[in-house]
Amino acid sequence: MSKKNDDRKNIVVVGGGVGGSRVAHLLSTTLDAAKFNLILIDPRVALILLPATARAVVTNPDNLEDRVLVPLNDVFFKNRGTFIQAEVMSIEKAEDGGCLVLSNEERVQYEILVLSPGSRWNAPFAFPATGVRESFNASRAAIEAAQDIVLVGAGAVGIELAGEIADIYPNKSITIIQAAGMVLNKTYPDRFRRAVESRLIARKINIVYGEYIENTQIEKGALKTKSGKYIKADLVLSTVGPKPNTEFIGKSLGGGTLTDNGFVRVQPTLQLRKHPRVYVVGDAVDYPEQKQYMKAISQANIVAANITASIQNKPLSLYKGSTEIIVITVGKNGGVAYFNFLWGIVLGDWFCRLIKSKSLMIDRMKSLVGL
Structure with missing residues (x-):
């Protein structure tokens, strides 16, 4: 998918985890399809709702497995985007954007790039590109x-x-x-x-x-x-x-792009310091906070807004982090939640059952990518 026969500018999102899917969904609601071609690339065909998989790897009640897999083609508003199933092998940088080299030997040019590579987990959460079920x-x-x-x-x-x-x-x-x-x-x-x-x-x-x-x-x-x-x-x-899935980023974009632990160094706008046309969201971001689903959503909101602002030559927003909140389930009937407000609020089983333990927040997670 090159631009040889298309005058539209490519905005490409690499990684169909929650951060990348959220960016793709938001941009599909705002970009002018006559001017921009929105592309999402991932080796898997589905977004995996990871917070729900601790149950899905143990049991499959009410077809839970089906509900935690979200087809990536579905995240685009009114089909205003293109999904490519492939792995990005390398990034070739240019003055006015660059080019992605894919595992299927395709080359995809970009004007603006969003990297949401996610993390590499161990089994049973090391889901393959194919054969997830x-x-x-x-x-x-x-x-x-x-x-x-x-x-x-x-x-x-x-x-x-x-x-x-x-x-x-x-x-x-x-x-x-x-x-x-x-x-x-x-x-x-x-x-x-x-x-x-x-x-x-x-x-x-x-x-x-x-x-x-x-x-x-x-x-x-x-x-x-x-x-x-x-x-x-x-x-x-x-x-x-898990460990950040960023090896291809470091090899492609040079020294200083990654920290010693493999996280991507970013500006407060979530742009790469030496590559302002490249944004990063999700677990790969070098930011002093816990890596969580809702943190990726917050970062995706900033990145989508900043891409729109940059197109309109408006000032960019800064990512200032998110309040530490966590709801930990211990089975489907209990758990403990923590909110870093005031003195630090701790809530128990009744709250966790209401918010997460029963439903796993699947409907809420899907709504954040437009479903």
Whole structure:
């Protein structure tokens, strides 16, 4: 899809996660289709609503799997955009934009580029480009077959996955291994972290603190920690934090584009410092806040507004971060929520059931990409 036979300017979004899909949806409602060609590129054909997948990899009630997969063709308002299923291999920069080299050998020119590459997760959340449904099935089968399940990492993902497994399989042994001395991280106050821990303990989920796992291979029915401790296991699931999927960005756009941890350095406008025609949203952004669904939405709102403003030669908006809010489910009937307002508000099971535990906020998430 080059511009050889089309005088319209290409605005290209790379990555069909929530951030990229939100940008594509918003731009499809505002861009003049006679002047601009909006393109969304992703290796998968569907947006995966990741916050709901902790349940979907364990069970599939009411066709949950179908509801967490959103066809990327559907995010465009009145079909005012084009979806290309491919992986971006490299970015070739030019003065008035650039060109993307795709895995299908296609080359796509751009005037404005939005990068939303997301993160690389471990199984069971390492969903492939094709065969996503098979991946769900394989995860559910592995969890059903196991009796002693060990999760490595007590962040929000590990906590929610443990709760979902305990809901469906209350007689299985579930252990979470955490390197730190409490669940979650120091972004959140201890009283909130203890409230989360208490709900895990109430579900008879074991928590092992202060232990590191260097090798997730099971030997003789057990997992060995760095200190030499053995924990009974016939299934190990890594729920440590993901890594930004930004290698192609660093290789293409040069030194200084990425931090040592692989995040993309941006200006407050969410533009690349040396490439003002390139914007970044989502988990890949180097910004001192937790990586969450609603943070990506907030960044996408800024980027879409700034692209429109730049076209109209108006001042750009600045991204100033978002308030830390988190709702952690522990199964479909409970959880704990934290709002960093005032003294820090902590709400319990009743609130989580109302907001997330039952519905997983699927309808709300879909509405943010126009569905």
